[in-house]
Amino acid sequence: MIKLKIDGKSIEVESKKTIIQVADEIGIDIPRFCYHKKLSVAANCRMCLVQVKNIGKPLPACATQVMDGMEVSTKTKFTKEAQQSVMEFLLINHPLDCPICDQGGECDLQDTAVAYGTSQTRYAEEKRVVINKNIGPLISTDLTRCIQCTRCVRFLKEIGGVQELGLVGRGEHAEISAYVDKSVESELSGNIIDLCPVGALTSKPFRYKARTWELIRRPTISIHDSLGSNLEMHIKDDHVMRTLPKENDEINECWISDRDRFSYEGFYHSDRLLEPMIKKNKKWQKVDWEEALDFFTQNIKKIIKRDGEDSLAFLHSPQSSLEESYLIHKMANQIGSSNIDYRITQNNFDFSGAWLGCEIREIETFDNVIIIGSNLRLDQPLLANRFRKMVNNGGKLTLINSSDHDPLIPLEKKIICKSGEYKLQLIKMLRALYEIDPKKIKNEDVLNLIKKEKINLDTLEWLKRFIRGRNKKAIFLGQSALETKDAGDLVLLANALTESISGIFGSLSNYPNGVGLDLISHKQELHNLKEISEKNISAFIALNIDPKNDIRSKINILKTINKAKFKTAITPYFGEEFDSFDCVLPMAIFTESSGSYINIARKLQTIKAVTSPKGQARPAWKILRVLGNYLGLDDFEYDSSDEVLCKVVHPKKRLTFPSISTKSLDPNWTLSIDDANETSEIFSLEQSDMIVRRAASLQEKKRKQLANNKKGVL
Ligand code: SF4
Ligand code: FES
Structure with a gap:
């Protein structure tokens, strides 16, 4: 811990923090454009300049680490002049078109200009103009307004996983650009609308529909995937006009997927049933x-x-x-x-009680993870980001999948096989573990099954690396694994393997309320979908x-x-x-009704209707x-x-969830031709439910992607 003073306030903080982080923690406002707490530091706008005692020039608060004994001033004449100069520079090329700009009323540049700028300009020359780019049906560009903070560029690279935008040119000619004729395809792309501090990137479907001060904001959650991302619906005349993220570090941080952001268009589709x-x-x-x-x-x-x-x-x-x-x-x-x-x-209905196995943010802390049968970016785009962060923190990810769908995460190992072979892959791993330490496997059926399997040296070497040391390990089964005929056995085997190596077993099921519905149905003797299909109904x-x-x-x-x-x-x-x-x-x-949902990490969330x-x-x-x-x-x-x-949740008692249960394993199982050929289809996120399938801009984005890539790579 170190001691320092900011604006005369003495505080003790952890070293390695920057001045802006410390100021944010104690509620001192420092203006900023390029800095964002979830992105890397670019320090290119210079709006956050502060004065540090005994240093003759202003320093950027976002890129300056605090030091013991430091005395920082954010409100002196010196900083005010520095901030005013930066503001003047930023406004040189910025068009003063606030009355027709969709960002008006929620524009960081507008607000900062009022708070930190001067009321007069000395600039009388011509302003530059930048040609707008068409980056798809979701995001509208007005790049003349861009102040080159590069938040959008950094977001797509660091959170989205692929650099789809870049800053090209220098000085007066610097501009944001996509690759030749390419739209932004990230399933998280809409977040750059929120990140852009000016009106250079705005929502295309929302364009010119309402002014921000006309909107009533009401909280809700998303039911399009199993995360239950927190949302804020912006409403005018009892009509959802747009959807924004509501920050919740445990679930969605400050991001939402495009599916959560733009699916509100489906609420008002002409297919809505209005009468019985x-x-x-x-x-x-x-x-x-x-x-x-x-x-x-x-x-x-x-x-x-x-x-x-x-x-x-x-x-x-x-x-x-x-x-x-x-x-x-x-x-x-x-x-x-x-x-x-x-x-x-x-x-397959031979299992119940599966859930993520950990907190959502805990994913970032794993050292070694195997995911079987998941097209993460399409199922839960924000979970994909957590795994991306895990790899950025030094963790290793192995993906066993039936499609070569790119998770945009650097992988330690990738195994592409038919979905019918997932079970064999787990048996191979258990066999390798048996070779390393036979005492680790306790389940008799599993022992009988794996003893018949020949040892595979590649798997042995790889598993040795996977289980080495006290690393935090986990195995997750994705949605497409849970949809196979073998799902029950996969849960049993993956659970047995993680128990033997002191790891965590988790499900990446994409059912929005799967954990909750499991909680309601698990104690009852019910006929499942398969049994129902065989009856006379x-x-x-x-x-x-x-x-x-x-x-x-x-x-x-x-x-x-x-x-x-x-x-x-x-x-x-x-x-x-x-x-x-x-x-x-x-x-x-869901936005017109109250209801409760339990997300994949067993978090109960209750929502109220936001419109009638x-x-x-x-x-x-x-x-x-x-x-x-x-x-x-x-x-x-x-x-x-x-x-x-x-009746479901006792208001004063903690929720108790069923533990994972599976039917017993057939010890005589061998891979049949049918199993070996079983493949899972890929479902794009635009197909996921009735609302999303009717959201016009999302569907337009999908059509454009397919047209750009005839093979339909998602
Ligand atoms: S478009 Fe917006 S977010 Fe991107 S660099 Fe320009 S001002 Fe920043
Ligand atoms: S916010 Fe610090 S330089 Fe931009």
Whole structure:
């Protein structure tokens, strides 16, 4: 620790910090443009100049480390003159077009000019003009406004993982540029809009839609991936105008993915279902809620009477909130059906209780990690950044995957194999571990299985390096591994391996509320998707599922759904995918409803509605409550979603999660031709759910990417 003074305030701080970091910690404001706490230091704008006692020239606070006995002044005449001079230089070429600039009202340059600049300019010459670049459908450029802080350049290189923008030219001719005719393709690209301190980079979909002072800001979270990134919705006239990140260091830091940022466009797509509809004489008819609820109740009661309670099946989305899931389970339970599942992309149901295995930010601290079956950048772009940081901190990452999708992270080792071979890869590692120390493996079935496997010397050498010393080690199974036929065995083997080497086992499942839905369903004896698909089902109730595009499981559940005599969808959108249904009830999307979600790192987050539901749509928990009442079920009288949540989570008790459980391993397993050929499809992040698939700018970006790269490399 060292002692220093800033503006006369004596403080004790850790050495190696910079003056700007220390000033931020104690609430002393130093103006800045190029400095950002999450990026490397460029020190090129000089706006943060401060005076240090006994040093004759001003020093940049962002690039000067504190020293013992240092006396720093940020508000003297000396610093004020230095700041005013820098401000004057920065404004020489900046167009004073604030009235037509989308950044107006939230522009760092505008604010800093008022606080630290002078009210007059001495510059009367012509200003330079920079030709704008088209860098894609998400970001609008006005590069004449650029002050060359290079935040955008550093972000894409350091956080996005690839340098898609650069500063070309020198002095008066310096300008930000993309590679020839190329748009910015990073799945985190929208963050450069927030980072740009001026109006050089602004949101294209939001352009000229509203002024910042007209917007009401309300917090929510994202349900497009399993992180639950914290968001701030900016609303005008009960309409989400744009989405920004809300800082949360434990989850998303100060970033969000483009999917989280631009998917709000899908909220207002013309496919939104605004009124209940029922099918009469094979034709859809708009009806009021009462008629729709009567229609639903009569049909369900008829089917229960004729075919029995167990002829009903319920599917709900992995995006369902805890409240929705609790109520749909309660409904199935009271009716007497055990046919209910949410794992609509899985092909194996022999495991439960998997989660990340650690805090999200802990990922940065691992020394050695193996990820099996994951296209990280497409599933959870912000988790990819955590692994990138881990490698930047000196950690080593090995990727075993069925596609050669580039994670934009330097890898220690890459194994490309069919997804059916993931199990063999784990067996090889366990066999190598057995060779190193047979006592480490305790599971009898695993022992029997691996003893039959020949030792592979390459794997042996590599595993020795992996487990060496007291390194912090982890093995993660990605979404595509969890979607294989072998998923249960993969969980068992990866868990056994990490236990033997004192590492951490984690799942990178991309279900937005997978941990929460697992918590609700794990104690119940239920039929899973596969078992349901093999039954004679007479009535289907689907909650927030597009049957054509959301159900990615290869199990033929669609055939079973189509055979059912009566099908109801509680859905926010309506289209030809519901042609075979009989009743559709309009539900509110997540921003129009309250609900709770547990993210992949077991963090519970509850959100409130940020706007009202569109048309006649209602929050799904309310629809389920009313359906329960219409069906005459007990205890469906809830006045708020908080009351429902209390049934799942005791307000005064800590959440207890189920531990990982799997079915036992077949000790006679050998790799069959079928297994060896099993491959996983790659799903782009623009396909992930009903909202995202209707977000125009995201879809436009995808189309442009595919056109630029005919092979469709993502
Ligand atoms: S475009 Fe914006 S973020 Fe990028 S260098 Fe210019 S001012 Fe900085
Ligand atoms: S913020 Fe310090 S030089 Fe730019």
